[in-house]
Amino acid sequence: MSKKVVVCAYHNVGYRCLEELLKQGADVRLVFTHEDSPTEEIWFQSVRELAERHGIPYLTTDINEPANVAKVREIAPDLLFSFYYRNMIKPEVLEIPRLGALNLHGSYLPKYRGRVPVNWAVINGETETGATLHHMVAKPDAGDIVDREKVTIAFTDTSFDVFTKVTEAAVTIIARAYPLLAAGTAPRIPMNLAEGSYFGGRKPADGLIDWTKSAVRIYNLIRGVTHPYPGAFTYLEGKKVIIWSTRPLPGSAEPGMVVTENPLVVGTGEGLLEITSLQPEGEDEVAAGGFAAIVHPAGKRFANP
Missing domain, CATH: 3.10.25.10 (Formyl transferase, C-terminal domain)
Incomplete structure (x- = not known):
C-alpha cells in the first residue's frame, strides 16, 4: 500500500525530489511551497507547476499556521518531507507523521549545517560537499541521518555547477531511501554535531x-x-x-x-x-x-x- 505523504518543497531540489517521490508511487496528499519573490532571480523549476500537473493540492501559506497544522493532522500522513522549504517547521508538525519527518539538506552533514550550504562550500574552497536526508528535530539540520551522497567540487565550479550536482545527489538519495522509509526499515545514524559546522544566510x-x-x-x-x-x-x-x-x-x-x-x-x-x-x-x-x-x-x- 502506498504511503500518505505531505511535502514541503521549493527550488530545483524540491521539484526533482517531489518528482522522484511520485515516480516511486508515493501518495502525495498536499504540497506546501512558496510564492516566488519579485526581488529574486527565478532560475529554478516550479514546484507549484509540478503539483498542478499532477493534480496535487498545494498551499503557499506557512505550514506552521494553525489552519495548516490542522490540515496536516486531518491527512495523518505516514511521512512528511522538506525539500529546500524555506520555513523552519515547528515540532508540533514534526510529530504528526507516523514514520517520520525528513529534510533534504544540500551538504554532507554534519558539515555546513544552516543556510545556503552550497554557496558557503564554494566560497570556503571546499573540494567536496554532498546531500543528506535526515530526520527533522527542533534544532536545524541536527536529526538522525538516513542517507548521504558526496559530490566533488572542481576548482573551476561555480555554485550553480555544484548546486546542479547536489540536486542529482538528492534525487539519488530519495530513490534509495524512500522504499526503506515506507517499509519502516531505513537506518537512523545519530548526527555528531561536534564534527560539523553551522553557517548563516548571506545577503x-x-x-x-x-x-x-x-x-x-x-x-x-x-x-x-x-x-x-x-x-x-x-x-x-x-x-x-x-x-x-x-x-x-x-x-x-x-x-x-x-x-x-x-x-x-x-x-x-x-x-x-x-x-x-x-x-x-x-x-x-x-x-x-x-x-x-x-x-x-x-x-x-x-x-x-
Whole structure:
C-alpha cells in the first residue's frame, strides 16, 4: 500500500525530489511551497507547476499556521518531507507523521549545517560537499541521518555547477531511501554535531571584495556568488562594479591595483587576479577587454568607496 505523504518543497531540489517521490508511487496528499519573490532571480523549476500537473493540492501559506497544522493532522500522513522549504517547521508538525519527518539538506552533514550550504562550500574552497536526508528535530539540520551522497567540487565550479550536482545527489538519495522509509526499515545514524559546522544566510552586501585577501580566496568568493546569484562587487573611482568571473595568477602587486588592462589583472593580498567578466552598476555585463578599452583602468585601484 502506498504511503500518505505531505511535502514541503521549493527550488530545483524540491521539484526533482517531489518528482522522484511520485515516480516511486508515493501518495502525495498536499504540497506546501512558496510564492516566488519579485526581488529574486527565478532560475529554478516550479514546484507549484509540478503539483498542478499532477493534480496535487498545494498551499503557499506557512505550514506552521494553525489552519495548516490542522490540515496536516486531518491527512495523518505516514511521512512528511522538506525539500529546500524555506520555513523552519515547528515540532508540533514534526510529530504528526507516523514514520517520520525528513529534510533534504544540500551538504554532507554534519558539515555546513544552516543556510545556503552550497554557496558557503564554494566560497570556503571546499573540494567536496554532498546531500543528506535526515530526520527533522527542533534544532536545524541536527536529526538522525538516513542517507548521504558526496559530490566533488572542481576548482573551476561555480555554485550553480555544484548546486546542479547536489540536486542529482538528492534525487539519488530519495530513490534509495524512500522504499526503506515506507517499509519502516531505513537506518537512523545519530548526527555528531561536534564534527560539523553551522553557517548563516548571506545577503548581497556580503559579496563585497576585500582585495587584501589572497587571489584564491577572492576567486572562491566570486565563483561562489556569481550567476544566478547577486555577484561579488567592488568599486572603481567610487562606482560599483560587479565581478562575475576571474582566475587567480601567480605574481604580486598592491591589493586592488590594476596591473594591466588586457588582460585585466589586479593585485591582491597574495597573488594576482585576472578579471574576465564584469559589470559596472547600471550597465550591461561585458568582457574585461571591452571594459578596459573604455575605462582605461591601468594604474587605478579597485577599493571600497
